[in-house]
Amino acid sequence: MAQEVAQTTVRVVRAADVSDRTAQTAGMGRRLGISADTTGASRIWMGHAVGPPGMDTGPHHHGEAETAGYIVRGTARILWGDNFEQYVDVGPGDFVFVPAYLPHVERNVSNAPCEFIIARTPDNIVVNLPPLGDGGDTPG
Secondary structure, three states, rough: OOOOOOOOOHHHOOOHEEEEOOOOOOOEEEEEOHHHHOOOOOOOOOEEEOOOOOOOOOOOOOOOOOEEEEEEEEEEEEEEEEEHOOEEOOOOOOEEEEEEOOEEEEEOOOOOOOOEEEEEOOOOOEEEEOOOOOOOOOOO
16 A cells, blocks of 8 residues: 655635536536645535525436535535435535435525535545436425
């Protein structure tokens, strides 16, 4: 196993340099903050996501990446399980954890944009899955 070389400086990604050149799901654009490309980070990805009212990401998972989110504003419904029948609503100040490989959907159930700060390890892996049923509608 190769030994990692310790980084010896603090790195900053300025607001003007934040990019949307990262994996995405429908409806909720992600902006890339901390990654291997922006800072040399090797075990964490961190970004910002905003979904408009009525947004639905469609089914997806994040491969080997565990995901943590902090909800800044709005209310989102996270759906998972058989036919996406399980769900939890999260709002401002809530933290949410999504395990690796868990298919799920994020849906904005508020009348305002829903805003998240997201951290993933090891990277922003997004695997979009086929929509359910005859138009991708999911329960909830």
